[in-house]
Amino acid sequence: MPTAGKQKINIVWFKRDLRLSDHAPLAQAADSPLPCLLIYNFEPILLDDPHYSHRHWRFVYQSLCDLNAQLKKQQAEIAIYNQDMIALLESLSNEFDIKAIYSHQEIGLLNTFERDKAVHKWLKEKAIVWHETPLGAVVRARPAQFDWQQHWQTVMQQPLITPNWHSFNAILPSGYSACEHVKQYQTNDEQFQHGGPHAARAVLKSFIETRAQSYQQGISSPSKSKESCSRLSPYLAWGNLSLRQVYQTLRYYLPKRPSSWRRSLHAFESRLHWHCHFMQKFETQCSMEFAPQNPAYQHYPYRNDDKVSEHLSRFEHGNTGIPLIDACMRCLAATGYINFRMRAMLVSFMTHHLNIHWHCVSLILSRYFLDFEPGIHYPQIQMQASVTGTNTIRLYNPIKQSEDKDADGIFIKTWCPELSNLPIEYIHQPWQQPPMEALFNNFKLGEDYPEPMVDLTQAAKEARERLWAFRERDDVKHGARAVLKKHILSLQRQHNGT
Structure with missing residues (x-):
């Protein structure tokens, strides 16, 4: 469509940068003499992505509400959409003569990378400049x-x-109203951190x-x-x-x-x-979203039996029969937060004790982690799952972690209240309670609380043998050298600097 008669504008595309300060793309656009359209798009490819859940988009919506409240004094607003990105750009280009788009580079999933390639192609065809700023x-x-x-x-x-707010000139499309999609995110949950x-x-x-x-x-x-x-x-x-x-x-x-x-x-x-x-x-090896950094671990003997789905479901819903594991998962489900040590233990338990593929575990946790960041999530998952061949094998003992980090059982009692009446000596391992004491405590394992779905001692022994034997393979050692070569500069510099 011809651009004659259309108003020339720039666009600032907000993604994982929901702030107004220390925001280079916004500042660069504000310095331009052209009016600026601010946009956020709840993209269907992300809403449908199995890494995300309602909690993430509610946090984003809360953040946008905060930003728009701040922007009122600038007589500006971030326009909120729910469309395929190319379709949205096509629609906006029908009304405006878009001269440039400003955004941060995204360290994201493969679907955002593919989207960005499509956006680049579309912008090149339209002779629109895309100014991308490095993230951090x-x-x-x-x-x-x-x-x-x-x-x-x-x-x-x-x-x-x-940004130079004195020179900032905001604009909205004619007849703009925020998309209906956001209505589902307007109910807050006080157990979750609020966005903005x-x-x-x-x-x-x-x-x-x-x-x-x-x-x-x-x-x-x-x-x-x-x-x-x-x-x-x-x-x-x-x-x-x-x-x-x-x-x-x-x-x-x-x-x-x-x-x-x-x-x-x-x-x-x-x-x-x-x-x-x-x-x-x-960013250097984004294939780790799907494949291990060390390609030899594509052949690691993970389970594929008919119990895997059941075990994943019990893990997701905090019904493994291992109190600290269940307390962590129930806490995550209810609040979106658990500390780093417990995250590492959860990955170790599922990938080592239960020998379930790290990618299955990754998707469950990403949906729960309110702070899901792809660029941190996948390197950490693979490190804790011991599929790099370079990092120390971390085989956490959930009972030792429970006794060391929740000695008085406060955390377990909070999230597994069905165990609250157990004596402290059994709260970490309720299956150790003698039948007569269980009767006295009005507790029946298998009814009041699940029986453990794995023998931790035996599973740890088998995992240790499996992990170390696999690590001795020639292809694993060759892959480990390649991993170190690929990341060695940043690893060395990071070690020396911290």
Whole structure:
């Protein structure tokens, strides 16, 4: 359709960058003399993707509401759509003469990569420029000789980017009204963290000012971590805060906090380094969404019997009969959060003790994790599932983790209330309770609480033998060398820097 008579505009396409501050694409568009259309698209390819669930899109919707409330004083609004991306661009191009699109690069799933290739093709045909800004310190097509750690430091120390609101000129399509799709996300659930930059800043403030004191002591506890961990991961995953904002806030407050806090704050700082490190690994080898980093593990002897579906379902619904596993899964289902140590244990239990393929486990957890970030999720899943051939094999004992990290059973009792009346010596292993004591405690294993679906001792023995024997294969060793070669610069720099 001819562009004569159409209004010339630029578009800012929001994705996993739901904030207005330290947002380079928004700032670049604001500096242009052309009016700017801000858009977010609840794309069907993502709404239908098995990695996501209602909790993620509700968080996004909450974030958009927060942004639009802030934009009111600029007489602006993010237009919300629910269409195929190419169809949306076609529709907008019928009304406007689109000169440029501004967005961050996306470190995402294969479907977003394929979408981006289609968008690139469409924009090239229309002679529309697409300005993509790197996300954080992640480098696309990283050179072989590249000091990634120095690059990370440089990016984190650069000044925060503030759009020039005085020159900002917003526009909306004629007759615009937000898509009907978002109505289903308007009911909040107070057990979940609320989306948006305002909530993100409040959580950052409470962590830096009070909660960080116990970060190092509480990080591994499933109950204490709810308060002592930063709880910033969903806000970073969906871009309510940039990593640079968090890093610079930490560096500002670090010398002002008591010396007794320093160990905790430095431990938190090191985890900010790891955030981009794992995303960089995923960007370098995004095939790990489907395939192991080490190709030899495509031949790993995972189960394919008719019990796998049942075991996955019991795991997903917190009915494995292993109290700490079930408590973690029920907590995830209800809140979207569990701490890192417990996440690692869950993956280890399913991929090692039950010998179920890591990808099946990955999809269940991604739907539960409110902070699901593909670039962190898949490298972590594969590391905990021991399919790299380079990382230490982590075979967590759920009973030892339970006794060490939830010794008094508070977390288990919270999420598995049917075990609340058991004496503490049996709450970690209810199957160990003698029949007479079980009768006295009015508890019947198999009725009040499931029997364990695996003998942990025997399963651990078999897993250990299976994992180490497979690791000795020549193709695994060859694959491990290739993995190290592919990621060695970032691994070395990260190790030396943290």
